[in-house]
Amino acid sequence: MSEIPLSVLMGILALLIVFSAFFSSSETALMTLNRLKLKNLAKTSKGAKLAQKLLNQPDRLIGLILIGNNFINIAASTIATIAAFKIANDSSLTPEAAAAYGTVILTLLILIFAEVTPKTYAALHPERIAFPASYILTPLLKILYPIVWTTNLMTNGILRILGVPKDVAEQALSREELRTLVIENHSIRPDAKQKMVINLLDLEHITVDDIMVPRSEVVGIDITDDWNDIIKQLVNTYLTRLPIYEEDINNVIGILHIRTILPRLSQGKLDLEGLLSVLRKPYFVPEGANLTTQIKEFQKRERRMGLVVDEYGDIQGLVTIDDILEEIVGDFTSEPKNRGRHIIKKGENEYLVDGRIQIRSLNRRLQWDLPLEDASTLSGLIT
Structure with missing residues (x-):
């Protein structure tokens, strides 16, 4: 060479x-x-x-x-x-x-x-x-x-x-790792889309108790009431679904979808027998169920509303699929489910807020970061 x-x-x-x-x-x-x-x-x-x-x-x-x-x-x-x-x-x-x-x-x-x-x-x-x-x-x-x-x-x-295995099982990303990836991924735009993905990942750590309408605020119809009063309630209701019970909310007979009685209601032909005939069997949700599981259950059972019950079967509140979806995309429903729980701006950094409002809803609407661990409503947090 x-x-x-x-x-x-x-x-x-x-x-x-x-x-x-x-x-x-x-x-x-x-x-x-x-x-x-x-x-x-x-x-x-x-x-x-x-x-x-x-x-x-x-x-x-x-x-x-x-x-x-x-x-x-x-x-x-x-x-x-x-x-x-x-x-x-x-x-x-x-x-x-x-x-x-x-x-x-x-x-x-x-x-x-x-x-x-x-x-x-x-x-x-x-x-x-x-x-x-x-x-x-x-x-x-x-x-x-x-x-x-x-x-x-x-x-x-x-x-x-040396005792080193040749094949190491692939490690799945944890929820926190996925959350970090989404936050740092600048290709996800606009910010609303990024927030939706983050909210979706957070569903696992939110339970139905955090978002349900509490028992004291559940709007339903007692079939033992005067029939004329029942008709007035049906005509004036702003909800599409109502629990029907007998004397006490714990004695739920079924769930009424207003759409099923509209023709007879508008013609004045609705009676108690006709009302009871269109009721759907109530669906009960155990308290503490996380939202990831619950949204799958709603889909599996083809339901949009569930009554949250404790270990003794007593009703604690009401949750809908809309409530869960709002945790992902924010407020969108046309039903004023928070009626009576308004947020009124009184001045610069000054608000008049109904104490019954859910803390999660308050945080979402005003972009606040109030703690969620100790209470689900504003009154509970204050007291």
Whole structure:
């Protein structure tokens, strides 16, 4: 190899550094890819699909990249040494000094052009590097598979001796980790969408007790009342669904959907028998049920309203699917369920608030942050 011109050696060395940069940047780019985004891109992009296949076998991928990179770096070191000796023969430098200079220069070249620069760029733009690189790494893995397989076999053997499992179960993101990702993800815009996702994640820690209409404020119809009074209630109600009970709210007979009696009510033909015939069986919700579970139950049972009961079966309040949805998207219902619990602005930073209002509703409307741990209503918090 001593007959090879110095210019050719330098050209080979430069080419090897480019190859080393390719392997270094490919490793960083592939490991930096967003797996969820990659899964979607793989449906339309062949490069993304190849990258996904490579990442499905990370031990083989890393083995291939490290084998390729180390082979190239060793080859570059050999070429640099030969070039150094060639320079020493043509100058007054001793072979030892030339080798030392060559080592320092090669180290700097590899560090700057084959490691730091390509890896930094790959970390900033992983898709630009990973997808094209996958076209090269995929066939290269097939060609070098025997070497990669042998290397991985020995590596896994050493890991077993050290007591390190080869396959580590994938850890799912916790709710708090997902919450942090949503907050820090600037691609979720506008802020209303971001808040909706955060509210959805928070449902697990909110119970029906936090959002229900308390027992004392549940609007229903007592069938033992005078029939004319019942008709007046039905005509004047602002609600679409009403619990029907006998003397006491604990003796619920059923749930009335106003829509089912409108024709007869408007014609003055509604009687008690007709009212009872359209009632739907009441649906009871155990107190303390979290909203994530409850919204699934509403969907499963095809219900929009539930009566919250304690362990003894006594009714504690009423919750609707609209109440849960408002925890996600904010106030939207046209039914004034908080009628009588108004918030009146009296001046700068001064409000007149009904004490029966739910703290969660107050926080949502005024963008406050009152504590939720010790009470569910404003009066309960004050007292």
